Amino acid sequence: MIPEPAPTVRELLAFYLEAGVDCALAEEPIDRLAELDAPPPAPRVAPPVEAPRPVAAPAAMRGEATPAPDIAIASAREAARTAPTLEALRELMQSFEGCALKHTATRLVFADGNPQARIMFVGEAPGRDEDIEGLPFVGRSGKLLDLMIGAIGLNRSTAYIANVIPWRPPGNRTPTPQETQICLPFIQRQIELVNPDVLVTLGNPSTQTLLGTREGIMRTRGRWFDYDAGGRTIRALPTFHPAYLLRSPSYKRLAWQDLRAIAKVLAG
Numbered sequence: 001m002i003p004e005p006a007p008t009v010r011e012l013l014a015f016y017l018e019a020g021v022d023c024a025l026a027e028e029p030i031d032r033l034a035e036l037d038a039p040p041p042a043p044r045v046a047p048p049v050e051a052p053r054p055v056a057a058p059a060a061m062r063g064e065a066t067p068a069p070d071i072a073i074a075s076a077r078e079a080a081r082t083a084p085t086l087e088a089l090r091e092l093m094q095s096f097e098g099c100a101l102k103h104t105a106t107r108l109v110f111a112d113g114n115p116q117a118r119i120m121f122v123g124e125a126p127g128r129d130e131d132i133e134g135l136p137f138v139g140r141s142g143k144l145l146d147l148m149i150g151a152i153g154l155n156r157s158t159a160y161i162a163n164v165i166p167w168r169p170p171g172n173r174t175p176t177p178q179e180t181q182i183c184l185p186f187i188q189r190q191i192e193l194v195n196p197d198v199l200v201t202l203g204n205p206s207t208q209t210l211l212g213t214r215e216g217i218m219r220t221r222g223r224w225f226d227y228d229a230g231g232r233t234i235r236a237l238p239t240f241h242p243a244y245l246l247r248s249p250s251y252k253r254l255a256w257q258d259l260r261a262i263a264k265v266l267a268g
């Protein structure tokens with residue numbers, strides 16, 4: 001039998017891309033098969049107190065487990081509750097170790113826009129472009145969001161934009177329910193601190209997570225909800241996620257109705 005020629009780099013990259021691998025997590029490849037053959041690691045000995053700390057590699061790469069979800073949720077709640085300002089909240093999130101997504105994402109995607117804005121938009125989670133830039137909604141769906149808010153006279157200096165999940169899930173996979181619950185206290189505190197007059201949830205995951213409904217976006221969009229922001233009630237309106245509108249442009253007509261309803265409340 002004639003052996004198959006080794007695949008070219010281009011063919012390998014095409015294979016990875018098709019398999020959903022679209023980013024590198026480390027500078028050097030790790031041979032997991034070689035790890036299987038390696039002898040078990042020696043028992044760990046505590047380093048002397050004065051030993052210099054090694055440069056921290058991501059926990060996922062060190063093989064360390066992130067805390068159990070209920071512990072992580074409790075510590076996220078405790079941390080978020082104590083954040084007196086948005087800056088303090090951002091710093092807390094930067095150092096929070098309870099969400100495994102942090103270790104595969106490039107960086108925290110906290111928010112964009114004006115914290116004094118009367119309107120806040122919340123999406124699901126950053127994608128590849130957001131992960132690179134560290135800002136929410138800067139990719140294709142972000143461009144559409146800019147056009148949508150521009151249509152009612154708003155822009156990123158008069159609106160505030162964030163996501164329920166602040167770290168990109170690898171390969172843009174759907175965040176797990178545990179990841180969502182771990183990140184929830186942070187976005188809830190962010191909403192409390194921004195304290196907008198109008199909260200717009202973009203798409204199903206953001207709507208269901210923040211407004212505590214199990215109804216789908218086809219039923220919830222365009223309906224006003226009361227959002228309880230730690231004692232203060234904020235008017236909340238679900239609408240379609242711009243990524244969905246890119247795939248199903250015929251729904252832009254309904255999104256436009258939602259935008260007009262928002263403009264009316266802001267003007268009133």
Ligand code: URA
Pocket residue numbers: 123124125126127130135136137138139141142163243
């Ligand atoms: N989709 C989201 O939900 N958020 C972003 O920031 C980008 C795309």
